[in-house]
Amino acid sequence: MATLKRSGQDRATRRRAQILDAAYRVFADKGFAEATIADIARDLGVGHGTFYRYFQNKHDIFDHVVDEVIGRVTGAIADESPTATDCLADYRAQVRRIAEKLLGLLDADRRAAKLLFVEAWGVSPALDRKMQQMWRLFGQVTAAYLENGKQKGFLRADLDTETTGLAVNAMIFEGGRQVVLAEGASGPGSPEHVPLPPRQRWIDGVTALMFDGIRGD
Amino acid sequence: MATLKRSGQDRATRRRAQILDAAYRVFADKGFAEATIADIARDLGVGHGTFYRYFQNKHDIFDHVVDEVIGRVTGAIADESPTATDCLADYRAQVRRIAEKLLGLLDADRRAAKLLFVEAWGVSPALDRKMQQMWRLFGQVTAAYLENGKQKGFLRADLDTETTGLAVNAMIFEGGRQVVLAEGASGPGSPEHVPLPPRQRWIDGVTALMFDGIRGD
Amino acid sequence: MATLKRSGQDRATRRRAQILDAAYRVFADKGFAEATIADIARDLGVGHGTFYRYFQNKHDIFDHVVDEVIGRVTGAIADESPTATDCLADYRAQVRRIAEKLLGLLDADRRAAKLLFVEAWGVSPALDRKMQQMWRLFGQVTAAYLENGKQKGFLRADLDTETTGLAVNAMIFEGGRQVVLAEGASGPGSPEHVPLPPRQRWIDGVTALMFDGIRGD
Amino acid sequence: MATLKRSGQDRATRRRAQILDAAYRVFADKGFAEATIADIARDLGVGHGTFYRYFQNKHDIFDHVVDEVIGRVTGAIADESPTATDCLADYRAQVRRIAEKLLGLLDADRRAAKLLFVEAWGVSPALDRKMQQMWRLFGQVTAAYLENGKQKGFLRADLDTETTGLAVNAMIFEGGRQVVLAEGASGPGSPEHVPLPPRQRWIDGVTALMFDGIRGD
DNA sequence: CATGAATGAGGATTCATTCAT
């Protein structure tokens, strides 16, 4: 009986995950407005009535899809600790590590990137709010790293950590955004196609800017 | 006769501008998908058939709205010259001037910011391409400034100007994005409302990061 | 399971047939341009969204309606054989039989006649092509009958069977056309209403003309 | 003053004729439903408001266009006299003459044929009535010719002239119809394109059928 | 639980017609 119940629950959980996955693909590919419930159903090979047994409505599914992506990205920075580094070199290495991981994630799963940087915005005030909160949270996490460096004396004492946290994130994520946008942008109508800086070069440039600034010595 | 003709043309031009303006407001407020032609018509107080005398369809209007906003932002950086500065202090002042102008623009017209950072993305591949091109162009302009400093010796000789150009833009625009996102985010569901760094503080933080980096001395 | 599936299929087939039938009525009564999807929906007593589950669009439905009518008329001449007759009297009887059947069909179902002779033309190039092909096919069938008579010697040896086939059909169908046109023509604006030759008289006249010509002896 | 008035009238008459002519072309090419007032205006190079100074509405213009075509076709049979012939040979020649003229007319002006055989039908009950009256009138005229031959003894005494009149017309006009329909029907999708009997062959076949019937001797 | 038939609100778009200039 317990087995049955569990297997029933598992089945439901699994089905829910499948739907989420299909929705993830479809929403990333077509965007919220263009995607239809029928698209998702077709992708998964189930009747579209089945959805409404697992999700309230289209917005609900989309919310969960975005949550899932946010969770994945958040997880990527979770194993590092803001207070683990004690000198500039260590922090530099840590920043590279995190950036590498994040951009690697977005590079490996373009759909996640597209959802995060393009499709998730402007769908509903509530979701915009959630995205904004995530953004802020990321800013605060980065700020915590900076605060640690400031405390330990290897970062500038007058650093505005809150502002800088957001700014640093903006730079790193810009790399991800470029990846997504470059995707569809290379149509036949763009003869002057300038290849994007590859991931390594991006990280090099950003960390150089971040740690040393642009001024000559 | 010439007068009549001209006045007729002016009238048409004016009407077109009015429609563009109404569409601008509506699209910024509701986004492309949520906005309806009827909304725009109502906003302007004309019959909705009138639209189709001036624009092909909803996508066409949206394209023009975005073009207009792009043009406005582009204009904001047009009067500065990439080669006008000869020392770090001058360039720093120039960067502040440009950032001030840009963020001032976006702050004064939240709708422009919302369109640019949120609504314009993901509507159509063609538009995404155009937005991406604008983004790249901006990167190249900033890169030209950096190149100038590199040539004249007041910026680091090993600066990757292309990468850094995009990264600097990302930071500055992040300020604009935060403004927009903060807008709708202050709903009843966000009790812990932390006020954003105001514009001045943002510019201070970003320029400090940009010029000096984060490391202590 | 097979039963369930079949019953589901039957249901769908039945529904499709119902819609086809309603569309048939509406198109025949109002013509393609004047008929609306809502008309058809109302006639059947279903939501108009239901249509789009069974047919692509208005043209698609119309195509199928016309196909169905063509099929019915074609079926009416299918049981006779072009080579079954060996003398003039037999052929004369056969012609009468076919004409009787065809005109009986069109007389019994005025809508079929109206669709065939009036509404189906000029809707789309593709449909015009199809109608024209049907017309030609009918001509060829009639030509085959004439060819049989020519071979067997009971029809004129110098008969241009292709031309004559089309001409004979034109005469027979003219009877059908007259029936349809007479329908709506008896409005209050036609005081001098001359009753049409009834079906029998039409067949008599046409077979006399066809077999004996008009000249005196 | 009288001159002015006349010239004014002439001008108006001429303009009206121009509009009629443009409408004729457009309606023949696109059909009533597909044609728009703007199409006609564009074809003529005038403002579309101008129409409403000369015609009540779209139906009104169409009515006049059809009237004009009917008039032209009617004119083609007006110079012959039903009582002018006294023997079979003369009548045969007369029939050939009329058919030649009619089909020549329709062959030279495909638009007239298309309007007459395709586009004019099914637009409005009133117009259908008018077309039907024209058809009947033509039948009566042909019947008068037959009646003459019957009276004078060179046609069968038992001829049902009313029925036969309509049937003969149907055959002749079928030639015209074939011409129109062949027009658009020769798309790339019809590999088995059988060329139509040319006009001469058509007239030969129809007169042979009409005068001698199909039976062998 | 799963399904997919049915629904109709909603929205883009067209175009005949009017009327001020």
Place this chain on the structure above:
DNA sequence: GATGAATGAATCCTCATTCAT
């Protein structure tokens, strides 16, 4: 007289959502 800007009725079609099977 001529024009064409403005209008909104009318219609096709989509698709999220419900619910009976």
